[in-house]
Every structure is written in structure tokens, then in C-alpha cells.
Amino acid sequence: MRSRPKEPRVPPDRRETVRHEIVSLLTGESMTAREISGQVGIGEKEVLEHLGHIRTALRSRLVVTPPACLECGFSFRKRERLGKPGRCPVCRSERIVDPSYTID
Incomplete structure (x- = not known):
């Protein structure tokens, strides 16, 4: 059985860079x-990488609403990483609200 050669993946036309879009x-x-991933059309891990660069460039104008545990209510206020934690350190639950980001 013959397979057709794959078509090269063409990136979407963008008027501005991914970071400017974010x-x-x-x-x-x-x-x-x-x-953000759904709006911009890139993966979540890529979004987190871009957010790290944006935080550095904007000098703390990026405001992060910390993730929180749905079981015990623990808030990850001191967390420096931008991604979602895997587990709550208090109750070991994995039901954690995603952090949200905004720019002032």
C-alpha cells in the first residue's frame, strides 16, 4: 500500500508576533x-514559555492570579513558576484551579 507524501506544514499568516498577540x-x-493557547493557536507549554519572557520584558506588569486547591482551599501565592502545580502540598489532591494571567 502506497502512502502519499505529506504536505509541508505551512504556518498561519500572522500580522504580529506570538508574544504581541498574547x-x-x-x-x-x-x-x-x-x-490563550486556543486563541493564539499554539500549545500550552509554548504559551508558558512566552509568558516567562513577557514577564521579564514588562518588568512585573504581568499579574498572575495564583492557582488554588479545590479540596482544601490552599492558595499557591508564593509560587514563582507560571504553570499549574501537579498536586496540593497540604492534602495531596490533584484538583487544582489553573492560574490566570492579566497585564495591567
Whole structure:
């Protein structure tokens, strides 16, 4: 059985860079990494990498609403990483609300 050669993947036409798109999405609006991923068309891990660079470039204008445990209510206020933690350190639950991001 013959298979057809794969068509080369063509990246979408963009008027601005991915980071500019993320900054324009987050200006005045709070979104999670999953929501940003859906709007921009890239993976969640890529979004988190871009958010790290954006946080450095904007010098703490990126406001992170910390993730929280749904079981015991523990809030990850001191967490420096931008991604969602895997487990709550208090009750060991994995039911954690995603952090959200906004730019002031």
C-alpha cells in the first residue's frame, strides 16, 4: 500500500508576533494558559514559555492570579513558576484551579 507524501506544514499568516498577540489578549483581560493557547493557536507549554519572557520584558506588569486547591482551599501565592502545580502540598489532591494571567 502506497502512502502519499505529506504536505509541508505551512504556518498561519500572522500580522504580529506570538508574544504581541498574547500581550494584546491579556491587556485588561484575565485568561488561563489553555484559553490563550486556543486563541493564539499554539500549545500550552509554548504559551508558558512566552509568558516567562513577557514577564521579564514588562518588568512585573504581568499579574498572575495564583492557582488554588479545590479540596482544601490552599492558595499557591508564593509560587514563582507560571504553570499549574501537579498536586496540593497540604492534602495531596490533584484538583487544582489553573492560574490566570492579566497585564495591567
